[in-house]
């Protein structure tokens with residue numbers, strides 16, 4: 593079952609459609625930790641891809657390499673669709689912690705990436721308000737982070753990522769610290785935005801259930817050294833709703849992804 597899904601997902605991946613690819617990427621930190629070893633992965637434009645794996649398998653490191661925050665020790669990162677006339681791949685990063693500036697309003701926090709590009713408050717106003725509307729927080733523009741719930745703070749963090757109109761959204765366990773109801777709501781809102789805007793999303797999570805609900809492709813990783821052990825297509829149609837969460841199809845996908853994850857963890861038992 594898992595071997596079959598592995599073949600299917602990899603057949604669907606063609607270099608032509610890749611928006612970004614990691615080619616034979618390894619990352620060894622200065623203390624000798626091999627976070628990633630010979631990792632190759634092509635991510636297609638418009639894909640909602642989850643990196644799923646146990647703690648320490650290199651999910652965040654892979655995401656940081658894609659973002660350019662750190663470089664590989666060997667191998668390379670490519671943006672195949674980039675042209676000389678348009679060299680900038682527009683991406684944004686959403687971290688697990690919303691990391692908002694407590695002294696600034698919601699508006700001020702979302703304005704920050706534009707402000708860093710030299711765009712004044714008045715010139716940025718419409719774009720900032722548009723991003724806040726996308727996450728349902730337009731009426732909280734003048735509030736301060738301390739006045740917001742955890743879910744609302746994460747929405748501000750997402751608005752701040754969207755304000756630059758990225759094509760690629762990198763998300764490192766963005767909803768892990770939220771309660772289940774809030775997480776489900778944000779899952780639904782994120783999917784609705786993804787369907788509307790057609791971004792490529794690369795989403796790091798520990799959760800089988802969250803990865804199956806959101807993704808059309810799940811890349812399962814194992815640790816020591818960090819590597820890919822399975823590549824699974826989740827071919828359930830979108831929009832996915834609460835009805836999908838309780839469907840047999842969802843349960844079947846969760847079962848096979850869970851088996852893949854357990855195999856990934858078993859692979860380290862003898863190390």
Ligand SMILES: Nc1ncnc2c1ncn2[C@@H]1O[C@H](COP(=O)(O)OP(=O)(O)OP(=O)(O)O)[C@@H](O)[C@H]1O
Nearest residue numbers: 621622623625627646647648649650651652653654
């Ligand atoms: N700056 C660093 N220096 C040394 N080792 C590091 C550094 N960053 C990460 N590591 C190590 O590299 C390995 C992969 O870390 P990474 O954070 O990418 O894993 P992860 O799968 O995202 O883990 P988690 O799910 O716990 O966040 C781990 O063993 C980690 O301890």
